[in-house]
Amino acid sequence: xxKFILATSILGIIISSCGQNKVETMVARAYYDSINYQITxxxxxxxxxxxxxxxxxxxxxxxxxxxxxxxxxxxLLDSAKASNILRQRNIKNITEVDVNLNLxxxxxxxxxxxxxxxxxxxxxxxxxxxxxxEDKFTKASSLILPKLNLIKEKExxxxxxxxxxxxxxxxxxxxxxRTKPDYEYQKLSDLKFRQADIKxxxxxxxxxxxxxxxxxxxxxxxxxxxxxxKSTGDxxxxxxxxxxxxxxxxxxxxxxxxxxxGISQNISDKKKLVxxxxxxxxxxxxxxxxxxxFLRFKEx
Numbered sequence: 001x002x003k004f005i006l007a008t009s010i011l012g013i014i015i016s017s018c019g020q021n022k023v024e025t026m027v028a029r030a031y032y033d034s035i036n037y038q039i040t041x042x043x044x045x046x047x048x049x050x051x052x053x054x055x056x057x058x059x060x061x062x063x064x065x066x067x068x069x070x071x072x073x074x075x076l077l078d079s080a081k082a083s084n085i086l087r088q089r090n091i092k093n094i095t096e097v098d099v100n101l102n103l104x105x106x107x108x109x110x111x112x113x114x115x116x117x118x119x120x121x122x123x124x125x126x127x128x129x130x131x132x133x134e135d136k137f138t139k140a141s142s143l144i145l146p147k148l149n150l151i152k153e154k155e156x157x158x159x160x161x162x163x164x165x166x167x168x169x170x171x172x173x174x175x176x177x178r179t180k181p182d183y184e185y186q187k188l189s190d191l192k193f194r195q196a197d198i199k200x201x202x203x204x205x206x207x208x209x210x211x212x213x214x215x216x217x218x219x220x221x222x223x224x225x226x227x228x229x230k231s232t233g234d235x236x237x238x239x240x241x242x243x244x245x246x247x248x249x250x251x252x253x254x255x256x257x258x259x260x261x262g263i264s265q266n267i268s269d270k271k272k273l274v275x276x277x278x279x280x281x282x283x284x285x286x287x288x289x290x291x292x293x294f295l296r297f298k299e300x
Contacts, residue, residue, distance in 0.1 A: 024169075025169045027097055028097050028098065028165070028168075028169040029169055029171070031094065031095070031096075031097045031098075031103075032103065032162075032165055032166075032169065034094050035091060035094060035103055035104060035107050036162075038087040038090050038091050038094075038107070038111075039087070039107060039110070039111075039158070041083075041087060042080075042083045042084055042087050045079060045080045045083055046080055046084070046114055048076065048080075049076055049077065049080045049118075049122065050148065052073065052076060053122065053125060053144055056068055056073070056125070056129065056140070057137060057140050057141060057144065060129070060136045060137045060140060061137040064134065064135065064136050064137065068129045070126050070129050070130050073126050073129075074126060077118060077122055077123070077126070080114075080118060081115075081118040081119070084111060084114050084115055084118065085115065087111060088108065088111045088112060088115060091104060091107050091108055091111060092108065098165070098168070101161060101164050101165050101168065102161065103161045103162065103165050106154075106157050106158045106160075106161040107158060107161075109154050109157065109158075110151075110154040110155060110157075110158045113147075113150060113151050113154050114151065116147075117147050117151065120147075121143055121144055121147045122144070124143055125140055125143055125144055128140055128143070182277070182278040182279060183210075183211070183212055183213075183275055183276065183277060183278065184276045184278060185212075185213075185221070185273040185274065185275055185276070186273065186274050186276060187271075187272065187273060187274075188222055188239070188272040188273065188274050189272070191274055191290075193237070193287075193288075193289070193290035194287070194289045194290065195289065195290065195291065196234070196236040196237070196288075196289035196290055196291040197289075198229060198236065198256050198291050198293075199256070200256065200257065200258055201255050201256065201257075202229055202230070202231060202255065202256045203229075203230040203231070203253065203254075203255055204225075204227040204228065204229055204230065204236075204238070204253075204254050204255070204256060204295070205227055205228045205230060205252055205253060206225055206226070206227040206250075206251075206252045206253075206254060207226045207227050207228065207235070207283065208224075208225070208226045208227075208280055208283050208284070209223065209224070209225055209226075209245050209247070209250075210223050210224035210225075210275045210276065210277040210280065210284060211223065211245075211247070211275065211277055212224075212275025212277070213275065214242065214244075215241070215242040218270060218271055219270060219271045219272070219273060220241050220242060220270050220271070220272045220273070221241070221242065221273055221274075221275055222239040222240065222241050222272065222273065222274045222275065222292070223239070223240055223241075223242075223243055223245070223275050224237055224238070224239060224240075224274065224275060224276070224277075224284055225237070225238040225240055225243075225245075225254075225295060226238075226283050226284070226288060227254070234289065235288055236288055236289050236290065236291060237284075237288040237289070237290040237291070238256065238290075238291055238292075238293055238295060239274060239290060239291070239292045239293075240292075240293065240294050240295055241272075241292075241294075243294060243295060251297045251298065253297070253298050254295040254296060254297045254298070255295065255296045255297075255298070256291070256293055256294075256295065256296075257293055257294040257295065257296055258293050258294075
């Protein structure tokens, strides 16, 4: 007998999955915007510094003794460095919302590399320009270019993390939150499960509802309800064909019925698919005993 051992915090969270996904997505997008603001707010200044370094290297390539305004370079460096220190501190203070994607970590890697660049390579470049040395171009290039290549690598890693974040917490074409659950469907005939032993009228406390497509002329969609049987404490999965459930007013108390209600009894000639909500894999992928039936609801 499989007793209920899941964390109690799941109750009341997954049952409101559509609303919860929306809240999670809103929090995630606010987090993303905070990170992105810190990255972009300093970008113009850091790009000016990189452009200036490139300009200087090209100048000494053509003329080793070219006069470079290192005072202006130092002023630009000081501004970029101060701004970068501030954004690094601000990013560190942002609360992470998805450790698996590690967007904050990738952003900090990128920003910290600029801190290192300003403290070391760019500072050394200015000192080199102030000195009378032969072949400044080769020395400056070997000093600056490897770090710029490394910065490019970190920038690509950051962009990859941003793309993964946008894929997981997407916006639609109008910039609005796309909060519809991410579904996959499996043929009922391919679903391997252990049969649950449950009596007609048994009271069940619901933990989750998968949602999924509504039935049509060709396909019967079995939606998943997962709940606790009150009399035994067992956690079971109920596959309910075409059943509707009001997510705006979720009810957690229901009663099991054996019959398939609300659809034609003759469904042998139709495709039968079971909905899996990827956002609820924590429950829906577990090996709960399963029964096919229907649920009758009452107010909590």
